[in-house]
Amino acid sequence: MSIAVSRALCRVLSRQTAVPTNVSSLMGVDGHVSQGPWFASVLTLKTSAPLRAEPKKKKKVDPRREQMVRERLKKKLKKLERVPPELIPIEDFTTPAKYMDETRVRGAPQLPFEESERRALLLKEWSRYKQTQHRAEMEAVGLAVEAQREALEELRLESEELYQAALRPDPLLFPFNHQGPSYTPPKAQYEAPEGKYNNITKVYTQ
Amino acid sequence: MAAPCSRMANRPLWQFITNVRRTGLKHTGVRQISLSSACRAATQTRSKTEGVPSPWKLYGAVCLQRLPVISQERNPIEDQFAELMHQMELERSLLSDHEQRLLEDSERMTRKQADNYDSDEEEADYGGQETITAQDQEDTWEQKLKHFQPALRDRDVGGTPLGSVERCLGDSLVLLVQQTVGKETIWLLPQAQWEAGETLRQTAERGLSSLPGQLCGEADFKATFLGNTPCGVYRYKFPKEVRTERCVGAKVFFFKAFLSAGSASQKEPFLWVKKTELQGYLKPPYLEKVDRFILNL
Numbered sequence: 001m002s003i004a005v006s007r008a009l010c011r012v013l014s015r016q017t018a019v020p021t022n023v024s025s026l027m028g029v030d031g032h033v034s035q036g037p038w039f040a041s042v043l044t045l046k047t048s049a050p051l052r053a054e055p056k057k058k059k060k061v062d063p064r065r066e067q068m069v070r071e072r073l074k075k076k077l078k079k080l081e082r083v084p085p086e087l088i089p090i091e092d093f094t095t096p097a098k099y100m101d102e103t104r105v106r107g108a109p110q111l112p113f114e115e116s117e118r119r120a121l122l123l124k125e126w127s128r129y130k131q132t133q134h135r136a137e138m139e140a141v142g143l144a145v146e147a148q149r150e151a152l153e154e155l156r157l158e159s160e161e162l163y164q165a166a167l168r169p170d171p172l173l174f175p176f177n178h179q180g181p182s183y184t185p186p187k188a189q190y191e192a193p194e195g196k197y198n199n200i201t202k203v204y205t206q
Numbered sequence: 207m208a209a210p211c212s213r214m215a216n217r218p219l220w221q222f223i224t225n226v227r228r229t230g231l232k233h234t235g236v237r238q239i240s241l242s243s244a245c246r247a248a249t250q251t252r253s254k255t256e257g258v259p260s261p262w263k264l265y266g267a268v269c270l271q272r273l274p275v276i277s278q279e280r281n282p283i284e285d286q287f288a289e290l291m292h293q294m295e296l297e298r299s300l301l302s303d304h305e306q307r308l309l310e311d312s313e314r315m316t317r318k319q320a321d322n323y324d325s326d327e328e329e330a331d332y333g334g335q336e337t338i339t340a341q342d343q344e345d346t347w348e349q350k351l352k353h354f355q356p357a358l359r360d361r362d363v364g365g366t367p368l369g370s371v372e373r374c375l376g377d378s379l380v381l382l383v384q385q386t387v388g389k390e391t392i393w394l395l396p397q398a399q400w401e402a403g404e405t406l407r408q409t410a411e412r413g414l415s416s417l418p419g420q421l422c423g424e425a426d427f428k429a430t431f432l433g434n435t436p437c438g439v440y441r442y443k444f445p446k447e448v449r450t451e452r453c454v455g456a457k458v459f460f461f462k463a464f465l466s467a468g469s470a471s472q473k474e475p476f477l478w479v480k481k482t483e484l485q486g487y488l489k490p491p492y493l494e495k496v497d498r499f500i501l502n503l
Contacts (some may be wrong), residue, residue: 036395098453099300103301103306104300104306105300105301106296106297106299106301108297108302109297114439119290119294122286122287122290123290125283126283126287126327128338129283129284133421137503138499140502140503141501143498143499144437144498144499144501146498147437147438147495147498147499148435148436148437148438148499150438150439151435151436151437151438151459151460152435153437154441154457154459155406155436155439155459158260158262158264158457159260162264162405163228163404165405165406165407165434166405166406166407166435166436167434167435167436169433169434170353170431170433170434173430173431173432173433176430178273178464178466181273181275181276181277181376182275182276182277183275183276183277183359184276184357184359185275185357185358185359185361185375186275186357187356187357
């Protein structure tokens with residue numbers, strides 16, 4: 001492209017120089033068109049000193065510039081990554097909007113005086129019943145602990161070896177699973193019906 | 207050693223122990239580390255293993271409990287309170303989706319039966335008359351429930367034999383066996399004598415597996431022992447005729463276990479009894495010690 005430009009410039013300038021041929025003292029004896037110092041640089045556009053030197057300068061500066069750009073980008077990325085991960089929302093703590101609806105409110109019944117009295121007295125009796133139950137439980141547990149302590153004491157008096165063996169924890173005991181009491185006893189040879197269900201729980205990933 | 211031994215039989219245990227310690231210190235030269243009770247016990251046992259064996263026979267027994275299978279019947283006050291709680295919760299609650307649907311359906315029915323009923327308007331809102339009302343759904347659910355027959359709660363009203371595991375499903379039961387101890391055959395928790403080289407827990411396990419039913423292969427108790435520590439001890443002295451220098455009496459260490467699986471066919475001589483019924487079978491001093499660690503919770 002530069003060659004074409006230089007050729008076009010030469011043609012233009014030679015046309016300009018061709019017109020005042022009588023006046024110009026630039027014409028040589030041979031008829032060779034010797035252009036002046038102003039036009040020399042145009043023809044030698046491609047190979048002048050500044051053009052030759054510039055690519056070499058780029059080799060020194062550009063890698064550093066590129067490196068700087070890359071470092072800045074990396075720093076920005078790190079800043080973005082340092083943001084703490086979003087907390088998983090606990091769905092139990094947010095009341096769903098549909099329960100705030102007022103149409104759902106049940107009519108509050110007006111309790112007669114006797115009813116409210118009966119309730120208050122029943123609650124008090126219940127607390128007394130539960131207190132006696134708790135005391136009995138605590139006593140029973142205390143007796144059991146005391147019995148165990150006595151047993152260990154007697155065992156120690158017997159033999160130290162057996163005592164140490166008794167104190168060792170049992171690794172095979174846990175995990176201990178036991179099916180607790182239900183309302184009705186289990187039916188012998190009962191096959192529970194197969195139930196299909198769609199699991200729609202939301203799974204969050206951090 | 208003859209003279210001190212004859213004295214040992216008549217004196218209480220603590221004096222006997224101090225005698226042994228003194229003799230041990232003199233003859234075997236046990237180092238006196240400190241006078242704390244723990245070290246005293248250690249020196250005693252060391253002197254015992256070196257010189258004098260323990261005069262107490264050791265037994266390991268197992269207190270096998272079958273935990274309750276069904277919930278207990280409610281007391282009158284518990285009944286009343288449960289009802290009250292249910293009522294109060296109902297009063298304080300909001301209407302559920304199902305209840306709202308019921309209300310809407312009933313409103314729609316009343317609107318249909320009214321004179322100025324515009325069916326086009328209704329259909330535009332709800333789209334199609336093929337909807338199943340909530341009441342219909344409730345009826346189908348009730349029908350399904352009636353098809354299912356649960357097992358009865360109070361099965362042993364007629365009186366299942368005492369040896370069956372299935373009796374008194376609401377309470378925790380304890381296993382009792384009849385064993386010959388000395389000259390008598392008495393009911394007690396299954397026990398076995400301790401042999402050297404095994405821990406007391408292994409003795410108890412052996413006592414459980416060597417029951418007459420187990421050996422024949424009829425009764426198969428799968429028990430989970432709760433740890434290596436004994437839960438109780440019963441110490442008794444032999445009658446004077448049987449007492450010798452070597453054995454004054456016996457110490458029975460009890461271990462707790464839960465029944466995880468048991469076979470139904472059990473003939474005598476097993477007994478599964480509640481805590482309140484233990485009185486009829488166990489001797490008073492034995493019962494006193496055993497009663498403490500059998501919890502009815």
